[in-house]
Amino acid sequence: MDERTRYFRRLRRLRGSARRWSVIGGGLAAAAAVLTPYQGIGLPDAFWAAGAGATVALAWWRWSDHRALAATPAPPPPVQLPPGQRLVDAVERFPAGRSLVHEMRRQRTRYALRGATVAQSWDRLDRAASTMQGLAGRLIGAGETAMLEAAVAEEWLRDLGQRAASVERALPLSPPEQRAALATAHESLAGQFTEGVTAYERLVAAAASFVAxxxxxxxxxxxxxxxxxxxxxxxxxxxxxxxxxxxxxxxxG
Incomplete structure (x- = not known):
C-alpha cells in the first residue's frame, strides 16, 4: 500500500470515528438533559452526565485530529510502472536475478549494435567492465578512487558508443551533400570510442596489478x-x- 492510499484511508477512519462519537455524545447528552429534571440529580444521573461529557470530548478530539490531518498535503500519487517493470524489479531483488537481468540488458544492447563499426570495441568494453566488477570488492584505499573513475568512464563510453552507432545508422538516410560531413563526425566518434575503450582496459589492468x-x-x-x-x-x-x-x-597389559 502506497503512502497516498494510506493517507486517505486514515482520513476516512478519523472522519467516521468523529461522527460516531458525535452521535453517541449527543444522544447521551440529550438523555441526561431529559431524564435529570424528572427525578433530580442522583447517582445514575452522574453516570449519564459523565458518559455524555466523555463521548463529547472524544468526538472533539477526533474532529481535531481529522482537521489536522486534512490540513496536511496529501502525498503525491505513486509512479505507475509498466507491468513488465514490476516483474523485473521483483527479479532484481535476488543476486541471481540481478545478474540475469543485467545479462539480458547487455545482450539486448549488443544486438542493437550488430553490424556497427563499434561492435568489436563494445565487446572489449563488456569484458573489461566484467573484470572490473570482479575486482571491485578488493579495491580498497587508493583503489576505491580508481573504481569510481572506472564507473564514470564506463557510463561515458557506453553513451559514446551508442551515439556513434546511431550516427552510423543515419548515414544511408542523409542527403548526399551532408553525407561527407556526417561520415567525418562518425569516424571521429568511433575513433574516440575505441581510444577510450583502450584506456579503460589499461585502467582495469592497473587495478588488477594493484589487487595482485x-x-x-x-x-x-x-x-x-x-x-x-x-x-x-x-x-x-x-x-x-x-x-x-x-x-x-x-x-x-
Whole structure:
C-alpha cells in the first residue's frame, strides 16, 4: 500500500470515528438533559452526565485530529510502472536475478549494435567492465578512487558508443551533400570510442596489478595465512606421529 492510499484511508477512519462519537455524545447528552429534571440529580444521573461529557470530548478530539490531518498535503500519487517493470524489479531483488537481468540488458544492447563499426570495441568494453566488477570488492584505499573513475568512464563510453552507432545508422538516410560531413563526425566518434575503450582496459589492468600486489606479503613470497596453514599442518602431523609411536611402545597389559 502506497503512502497516498494510506493517507486517505486514515482520513476516512478519523472522519467516521468523529461522527460516531458525535452521535453517541449527543444522544447521551440529550438523555441526561431529559431524564435529570424528572427525578433530580442522583447517582445514575452522574453516570449519564459523565458518559455524555466523555463521548463529547472524544468526538472533539477526533474532529481535531481529522482537521489536522486534512490540513496536511496529501502525498503525491505513486509512479505507475509498466507491468513488465514490476516483474523485473521483483527479479532484481535476488543476486541471481540481478545478474540475469543485467545479462539480458547487455545482450539486448549488443544486438542493437550488430553490424556497427563499434561492435568489436563494445565487446572489449563488456569484458573489461566484467573484470572490473570482479575486482571491485578488493579495491580498497587508493583503489576505491580508481573504481569510481572506472564507473564514470564506463557510463561515458557506453553513451559514446551508442551515439556513434546511431550516427552510423543515419548515414544511408542523409542527403548526399551532408553525407561527407556526417561520415567525418562518425569516424571521429568511433575513433574516440575505441581510444577510450583502450584506456579503460589499461585502467582495469592497473587495478588488477594493484589487487595482485596488495595480496603479496612484504618480505616473503608466501602470504602469512599460507605460512600459518603450513605450520598448523606440520603440528598436526607431528602430534599424529607422536600418538602413533606411543601406541606402538605401550607395554602389553
Amino acid at each position: 600486489e596488495d595480496g603479496h606479503p612484504v618480505a616473503d613470497d608466501r602470504h602469512p595465512a599460507l605460512v600459518r596453514l603450513m605450520e598448523a599442518t606440520d603440528r598436526m602431523r607431528g602430534v599424529a606421529e607422536g600418538l602413533s609411536e606411543l601406541r606402538q611402545y605401550r607395554p602389553a
